[in-house]
Amino acid sequence: MQAALAVYGPDRSGLWDDGDVALGCRLKRLLPEDRLDRQPATSADGRFVLVADVRLDNRPELAAELGISAGRLAAMADSALLLAAWEAWGEAGINRLYGDFAFAVWDGRARRLSLVRDFPGMRPLFLHQGRGWIGFASMAKGLHALPDVPVAADLETLCHYLLVMPRAGTNSFFTGIQRVEPGHITVVEADGAVRSTPWWRPPGKLPEPADPRELVETFRATFDRAVADRLRAVGPAASTLSAGLDSSAVTATAAELLAPSGRRLTAYTHVPLPGVPLEQNPARFGDEGPLARLLASRHPNIDHVEVDAADRHIGDDLDRRFYYAEAPALNLCNTLWISEITRQAAMRGQTVLLVGTAGNKTISADGLERLNALLYRGRLIAWAREAVALMRAGDIGIKGLGFWSLRPLITGALEERLSSLFGRRNLSLRDYSPLRPDRLERFLEDRPPEARGDNRVVGRNALDRVHQTLLVFPQQEAVTLSRKGMLASHGVDHRDPTADRRLIELSLALPDSLLLRNGQKKWLYHQVFADRVPPEIRLNRRKGLTGADWAERLLRAQAGLQGELDRGAACANARDLLDLDVLTTLPASLPDPATARGPVMHTYRLRMLRGLSAAHFLRRVDGGNL
CATH class of the missing domain: 3.40.50.620 (HUPs)
Structure with a gap:
């Protein structure tokens, strides 16, 4: 495993082995304090052993809470400070940690392994549950180095990803490899029981200030x-x-x-x-x-x-x-x-x-959800004041005002009818999906009944900005x-x-x-x-508009794109998931850069390139070449 992960941590390696439990670390020195890092880090009494991919952003505050002097802190790597926090507070202290981190702690006394990821998930962490054993690694490559871990793509996860659906659950891009979810702790007990629970919760609302x-x-x-x-x-x-x-x-x-x-x-x-x-x-x-x-x-x-x-x-x-x-x-x-x-x-x-x-x-959130919130709370005068001011500023028209004010009441099907009435057409999954039509229809049918008429990527509940942000x-x-x-x-x-x-x-x-x-x-x-x-x-x-020259770039890459899609068509999983009968024809009919826009962009920049990327991924996974 360490050899497979060496590309992610070329500066130092470390190993702790206690017979039936072993923890390893590959370090990439990114912080000044990383020169002091000696992972795996072991507590003074030998109870805890920690490995971490970590940058702690509140080092001074943590040190003050732990009673660590400035001089001692200057001699501590972030992993050592993290271990001190775990010794003092255990799981209850995770919420005190700010920064990017994924770490594992072995508790030798309780015979318990804890795997933790930051919120919002800036450092990856994966695990595999085998027969009588569990392995974890910062990247799937480390787990695939083990002979008992199969190399296979998770087609359902890839399907959701290609349709830009909200990500939830522990599935990764690989079958048999689970991810620790952002803001979660996964605990493996001595009897093999595994539990995953969120340690992070969204905050409550602050009161309306008299003076902002x-x-x-x-x-x-x-x-x-x-x-x-x-x-x-x-x-x-x-x-x-x-x-x-x-x-x-x-x-x-x-x-x-x-x-x-x-x-x-x-x-x-x-x-x-x-x-x-x-x-x-x-x-x-x-x-x-x-x-x-x-x-x-x-x-x-x-x-x-x-x-x-x-x-x-x-x-x-x-x-x-x-x-x-x-x-x-x-x-x-x-x-x-x-x-x-x-x-x-x-x-x-x-x-x-x-x-x-x-x-x-x-x-830089625009705050338009407030229009609906004011109506919902019955604050009609405040709503009218904001609506008039927005329209006078030219920042919203009557249709936009109605949309944001009434959005939670507008279902996907109703939105489609209203858009047609006003001469507009919303972007549908069918406009840019690289999936086979039967795969896409099956996906649409498997959604909850209340969502089946809604082909938008992610519905906007104008009343709940927090929910939409967390998606x-x-x-x-x-x-x-x-x-x-x-x-x-x-x-x-x-x-x-x-x-x-x-x-x-x-x-x-x-x-x-x-x-x-x-x-x-x-x-x-x-x-x-x-x-x-x-x-x-x-x-x-x-x-x-980043990449506004996409059509010209496609023309310059035409031969390579055609070759990659043709190679993808030889992959069984790619043929099962993707509409390669259509995708393989697209490079031969690339649009004129002078006129390419709108629906044409959806076909080539979204459908074709997403399909190509997925086909390449599946082809390489099927080849087992990680």
């Missing part, structure tokens, strides 16, 4: 701490920077935090290929370079790098991704530029890449695996301040009035980042 300024400052301080904690590293930091709100906030804040110590930040922006047609969309713009340059120019310590990935082709690193990430990519267009930016960061010696993937749920994080399992793969292949750790648990909890607890206020959407964002993000970005009603 204190909450604004609290939010700003929480965000700044989230960014600062992710800058703790053994090498220079970088960030991704689009023309969007979230990466702009992350990049600007990181630059401000680094400036006093004279440190620099490299900000990478993906830009389209020069001189090629871009997808035309009145609500989007295809080149995010100019606005990204504007933000970077405000910070003398930002080195701005624009990346067009002109020498890369869609799908050119599928084998590499399979080996390191062990998961199919859902968006091969974005995978191309993310991997290229990571490669360039590694070439410059940068070990941390800050991203803002979760920001639209934690820092997003369990879906990010493949993102976590992708980042683990990037770390192994390039040595660059992707870190997301917008997914900090402290920030998630605060954003979930906030009253809706801080998100939609006096007709201004994203009110909190504008208050917090008014002095950091220029108005050209904050107030821009158009959104950037």
Whole structure:
């Protein structure tokens, strides 16, 4: 197992063996304190043994609670501090831990193994239950190294993934390998009994403030701490920077935090290929370079790098991704530029890449759910005030106002009829699904009766913003695996301040009035980042369209795409799951980049590329080549 996992931890290995129980560790040094790491870590009395993939972001607070002096803390790796916390509090102390972690603790006295993952699940952890034994590993590759663990794809999990369905349960992409769910602890008792329970629960709502300024400052301080904690590293930091709100906030804040110590930040922006047609969309713009340059120019310590990935082709690193990430990519267009930016960061010696993937749920939520909440609570005057202000600002039309105000009452079937009445058509699973038609119909029929008329990806219950936010994080399992793969292949750790648990909890607890206020959407964002993000970005009603040159890139990769789909058609599991009779014909009929948009994009960028990614994954799994 350790040999199989060496690519994820090349700097140090350790092993503890007590006969019928053994724990191993492969370490990748990412933090200054990692030079002190001596895992597996054993408690002074020998009762507990711990192995961990961990970055603790509240080291000072934990040390204070545990009575550990600053001098002693400076000599402790995060794993040692984690072990001290477990000795003091056991399972009850997990909620005191902030950061990214997946760890295992063996209790020799109770003969109990505890497997724990952070919320929202930034570090992976898997287990396999064999006959009379249990194994666990940070990646499935470690378990597949054991002769008793079969290598086979879980088609049901892959089906849900390809349809972008909410992720729940312990199934992984591999049959017989279970994941520890984000925010859960899985306990294996001496008699072999296994229980999995959530240790994390969403917070309650904060009361409506008489003066919101204190909450604004609290939010700003929480965000700044989230960014600062992710800058703790053994090498220079970088960030991704689009023309969007979230990466702009992350990049600007990181630059401000680094400036006093004279440190620099490299900000990478993906830009389209020069001189090629871009997808035309009145609500989007295809080149995010100019606005990204504007933000970077405000910070003398930002080195701005624009990346067009002109020498890369869609799908050119599928084998590499399979080996390191062990998961199919859902968006091969974005995978191309993310991997290229990571490669360039590694070439410059940068070990941390800050991203803002979760920001639209934690820092830049628009708050439109408040319209329904006000109606539901009978606050008609407040609803009318917000509705009028929104319409005067031009941020919503009468149809949008009705949608957000009455959304929980609109079923999927009714929404389809209303959309047709207004000359619109919602995106349906049938528009982009790469599954065989019989597979898709079976999936639709197996859904609960109340959902069968609803072909949307995830229904929006406008009344319950918390529920909708929490649906997003369990879906990010493949993102976590992708980042683990990037770390192994390039040595660059992707870190997301917008997914900090402290920030998630605060954003979930906030009253809706801080998100939609006096007709201004994203009110909190504008208050917090008014002095950091220029108005050209904050107030821009158009959104950037990353990968707007997708049609041209498909043409350049045409031969490779055709070859990969043809090879996938020879895989039995791929033929069983995917509509390869149609998918294999698509590369020969790629659209003209000058006219490609809308439904054409759904066919090629979504259906074809998702099908291709899944076919490659299944082909490699069936070959047993991990």
